[in-house]
Amino acid sequence: MKEPIIAFNQFTFKYHSQTEPTLHNIDATIYQGEKVLILGPSGSGKSTLVHCLNGLVPFSYKGKIEGELLINGQNTKDLDIFTISTMVGTVLQDTDGQFIGITVGEDLAFSLENEQVPQQEMKEIVQQVAELVEVEDHMNHATHELSGGQKQRVSLGGVMVDEKVDILLFDEPLANLDPATGQYAMDLIDRVHQETDKTIVMIEHRLEDALHIEFDRVIVMDEGKIVFNGKPNDLLASDVLEQVAIREPLYLKALKYADCPLHSQMQLADLTRLELSASNKTALQQWSIVQDDATQSFSENILEVHNLQFNYAENPILQNISFSIRQGEMVSIVGKNGAGKSTLSKLICGFEQMDSGEILLHGEDISNKTIFDRASKIGFVLQNPNHMITKHFIYDEIALGLINRGYDQAEIDKRVIHALKVFGLYPFRNWPISALSYGQKKRVTIASILVLEPSILILDEPTAGQDFRHYTEMMTFLQELNANGTTIMFITHDMHLMLEYTSRSIVLADGRLIADRSAVDVLTDDQVVVKANLKRTSLFDLAQKANAQDPKAFVHQFIAYDRKVRKRWL
C-alpha cells in the first residue's frame, strides 16, 4: 500500500460569511501517485475542497475549520499558504486569468522567480518543463496569443517547475476547451502522471470527457458531503449520478434506455474496453429499430448570410460564409477555439463591419443598419452576465431597453412583468441583482433582451459554468421559448448540448464554414469532427460495438427517443 498523501479527518469548514458549514465531516484519504476525480453539482462544496487543499482556505477565504486536513502528514492548520503551495500545485479553471508572465517562458518561471532561483538555473528548469508540456517552441510568445490547448499546457507547466510539488490539483481543466483540445489536455495530464508519478486530483463535471483517461478513484460530493468514494466502474454501475444530478456519459444512457443491466465488471468507464454481452447487443439492436419521429418542418428563412468575408488587420478571419436560418429553428454554431464563432455573431449584430457579403433579415439587407436598429430584431446575449448588467435592480435592468426605445410606462410594465413571470423571476422582482445566483443573473440578461421581442436570439455559450441541473433548466427554458416561436442560435463547445437540443449545426473551422447539417450527421462524420476539433459521439461507437446495422440511424433514434423522454419530465 502506498503512503497517504492527503487525509481529511472529520473535516468541517464554515466560511465566516455563511451560517452553515460548506463542508461537513469529510473523511477521505488520497494516496501517493493516485489519480482522483472529484465530481459534484455547483454548491456541493467541491470548489471549497480545492481551496482547502491549496491553502486559499483559510488564508485568503477566511472561515472556521474543525477536524483536520493532513498533507504529507502535516496538519494544514500549522502551515502557511506558501508552504502548502510547495506541495500542492494548482491549475486554475480560468487559464486566461491566471497568467502573470507576459511570455510563455516568463510565466513558467514565475514561481521560480519568487523562490529566488538564480537566472541561469531558472532558465534550465524552465526549458526542461517546457519540453515536458510541449511548449518549448513558443517560449517567446505572448501568453494571450496562445490557443486554448497551449494555454492549458503553459498553466500546467507553471506549477510543474517546482520539483517539490507532489500533488497536482486541476480545477475544471476542460472548461472553455473545444472537445478535441480537451481530450488532448487529458492525455497530457495522463502522460505527466506516468512520467512523474505525481498525485493528480481533478475537479470536473464533464464526466464523459474526463473519463477519456483512467482514474483510480472518483469522489462524488453533494451538499458538502461525500456521497461516493470508489472506482469509476462502480460509480457508473450505481445510481449515484442520477441522484446528485451529474450528467452520465451518453453511451451509458443508451444502455439504460435499452434496458441493459449494468454492473461494474463491464468496464463501463472506458468505452473502448466496454464488454457487451450477446444479450446486451441484441437489446441495443432491437431498441434501435424503434420508429423515428416525423421531421420538423419550418416556414420561411428569417436570416440569410451570403458570402460573408471579414478581415482583421489584413488577416482573413471569416471567408465566404453562407447559411440561412429558418423561422422557429434552434441552431448551434460549433467549431474550434478561435474559429470565428463569436466574430460571426458580432457581425450579424453589427458590432463589427464585414468586408464583403450580405446579411438579410426577413429578406431585407441589414448591412447598413446600426447596432441599435438591428437589436430590435436580433437579440444577443453574452456568455458572461456580468458584462451585461448595468442596473442595481432586476426590474430596471429588464426595462432598460424598452425605456430607451421610448415605450410608454404601461407597455413597459406589461412586458417586464410578463417577462419576470416567464423567467421565474417574479418573486425576486424587487431584489438587487447582486443577490442573484449566476444562473439567475443569466436569466435576467436574457429577459432584458427578450422584452424587446426580437425575432431571433443569439446566445454565446448559454450553459457555460453551470452544472447539469442548471444546464437542464436553462435549456428547457430555451426550448420553451423556441416552441413559442423565437428562433434561437447559440454558440457552444458542448457536444451534448448540440446533439440533444439543436436540429442543425453550423460548423466553422479556421474561418470557413465546413458543414451545415444535422448535429447527428456532424458528430458522426470523422472528417468534419477532426477538422473542427470536435469529438465523435460515443453513441456512434457504442452502436458499432453492438454491431447495429446503421450506427448513424442509431444515434438519430437515441436523440429522438431522448427528447421524448425529456418531454415527459416537463
Next chain:
Amino acid sequence: MAVNILGYMERTSPIHRLSGLTKLIVFLLWSSVAMLTYDTRVLCVLFIASLVIFSLSKISVRDISFVLIIILAFLALNNVAIYLFSPSEGVSIYGTSHVIWEGIGRYNLTWEQLFYQLNITLKYFVVIPAALLFILTTHPSEFAASLNKIGISYKIGIAVSLALRYIPDIQRDFRTIAQVQQTRGIDLSKNEKLIKRLKNVASIMLPLIFSSLDRIEVISNAMELRSFGKHKKRTWYSARPLLKPDFFTLIISVVLFIVAMLVTFYDGNRFYNPF
C-alpha cells in the same frame, strides 16, 4: 480586437536591444535635464537627438498618432493657459520688452513671451519622445525588473507591469460591453448629445468594474498560489545583464547630462537670453 494605444511594440532595433535598466536611467537623466534647463541651445540639441533616437527605434509616428494627438492638444491648452495667466512672464525673465502687438491691458504680445513659451514647448518635445520610447520599447516584464533594480519594491514593479498589461484586456471588455449596451439603446457614439453620452459611459462602468474585480481576484489567487510575496527579494527571468552597448549608452548619457548642466548653469542662470 483592442487597439494598442500605449504598450510595448515589438521591433528589431538597437533601442529595443538595450536593457530596460539602461533605458530607465537614460530616461530619468534625460527628463531631469529637460526639467532643469531653459537653455534653448541645450533643448534644441536634445530635441534633435530625440528625433534621431526615435527614428532608430523603428516606431513610426502612425503607431502612436492617437497618444500624440492627445499630448499635443494638452500642450496647446497649456500654452494658451500660460499666456492667459501670465502674459508677461517672458518680460520679467529676460528683462527686456519687444512688443509685437499692443493688446488690452497687460495682454501685450512680446517676443520675450513667445520665446519663453517656445522654450516650454521645446521641453515637452524633448521629454515626450523619450517617455514614449521608454514605454514602447521596454518589454513590460523587463520594465518591472528594471524598476526593481533601481531600488523600487518588486511588488510595485509587478503591479505596474500587470496594470500595463491589463490595459488591452480592459479595452476589449469595454468595447464588448459598450457594443452590447448599444443594442439596448445606450449609445456612446457621436449621434448622442454630450451630456447623455457621458451618462451612458458612466452606466457602462458598473459592469466594467465588476468584471475587473473578478479578474483581480483570480490573478491575486494565482499569484499567491505560486509563492508571490514569500520572500523580500525575487529573481527575474527576463532581466537582461548590462552589455557593452548599455555601458556605452550610460556613459554617453552621463557625459551629456554633465555637459548640458554646465552649459545651462555656466552663466549662473537657467535661461538663455538672446535679447
